[in-house]
Amino acid sequence: MSRHGRGPAVPICRVLRDAVGVVTDRELEEAITRVHRQEWARVVAGLTRRFGDLDIAEDAAAEAFSLAVERWARDGIPPHPGGWLTTTATRKAIDRIRRESRRDAKHQEALMVTDDSRPDPVGPIEDDRLRLIFTCCHPALAMEARVALTLRLLGGLTVAQIAHAFLVRETALAQRITRAKAKIKTAHIPYRVPLEQDLRVRLAGVLAVVYLIFNEGYLASQGDDPLRVELTDEAIRLGRLLHELLPDEGEVTGLLALMLLTDARRAARVSRTGELVTLDEQDRGAWDRALIAEGASLVAEAGSAVAGAGSVGRFQLLAAINSVHTAAPSVRDTDWSRIVRLYDGLVTIDPSPIVRLNRAVAVAEVDGPAVGFAEVERLAEPLSGYHALHATRADLLRRLGRSAEAGAAYDRAIALAGNAAERAYLSRRRGQLGG
Structure with a gap:
């Protein structure tokens, strides 16, 4: 197993088959994959604490997972796979230290730090x-x-x-x-x-x-x-x-909520032809309602007084904005005024040009494209190389009936976009302007 290899994917189903404990290849693969997701970080982190060396920790963990594929296929999956992996990886780490002839103080140190009689924090x-x-x-x-x-x-x-x-x-x-x-x-x-x-x-x-x-x-x-x-x-x-380890940190909760609410729209994000589908054109029936419900619950958990900002953090506000979007049955039903207020709070703690650009999009929905465009124009210099700035300008110019300028803005956005799906979307919108 190479230093940067991963060891077979590893989590656990514990499928002991028949009385002899035989596991099918598929069951073993599923178990290894599941255990890897559940235990890899735990094993590597524990070894790092014990040996103080990331290379030793990673290599020993990879060797333990590799050995698990061989042993579990023969003996069946152990009742406590994480413990089996930790014990095996610890032995592999000590073996490596011995092989490298770093005996004496280094070897004694390894034996001391692997003393399992010490209580963990x-x-x-x-x-x-x-x-x-x-x-x-x-x-x-x-x-x-x-x-x-x-x-x-x-x-x-x-x-x-x-x-x-x-x-x-x-x-x-x-x-x-x-x-x-x-x-x-x-x-x-x-x-x-x-x-x-x-x-x-x-x-x-x-x-x-x-x-x-x-x-x-x-x-x-x-x-x-x-x-x-x-x-x-x-x-x-x-x-x-992170949420499991730091459940009382509002920003941790906010980030998890934000990712869940955003990922809930994944199935509607790209068309069958590989074109990006923007929020206003997405099929909301394809959104993952279970993820949306979980994300909304986390937004509430992070704090209900989000609009007031204050001590509320960036990810909490972004999650609240996405919660408003996903709660609306259609773009027309979106509470854009609330989204603007949330962006007002976000600007106070993160006045970056990109945040202000996103706020300008919401302002255009509340006060009209002319007002939104004026906000966007103030960002032209700091975001001159950012394709989303030009895509936003193009859309607002189109809505204002300034087709020639919109076409030039689309051309600039297409030239700067690095993603093929975005270029396909922008090209279609550009083509809809006609001559």
């Missing part, structure tokens, strides 16, 4: 997986390194999978991960949850990484595949893990 804030998340998302690392490490060490995705999702070469991605691990070691980046006074600031960085992963999956920034489901699914899984 209690409480979600002390969970090893949470320590690992904050290590992978440390601000000393470049953002692309944080994303790669998070997907590799917490998600268990292979280097090949991550490279494919982000359209980079495997060798470059592997080097990125290797350099990030080396920096963690040489810079002595601590494997711990930040102190209380630093938690919120550091947590914001963690949530930004997860949301970046989700956005890249929900609408890829480049390439011919508009949706990369493996990334959206992984981001939501990480969001659920």
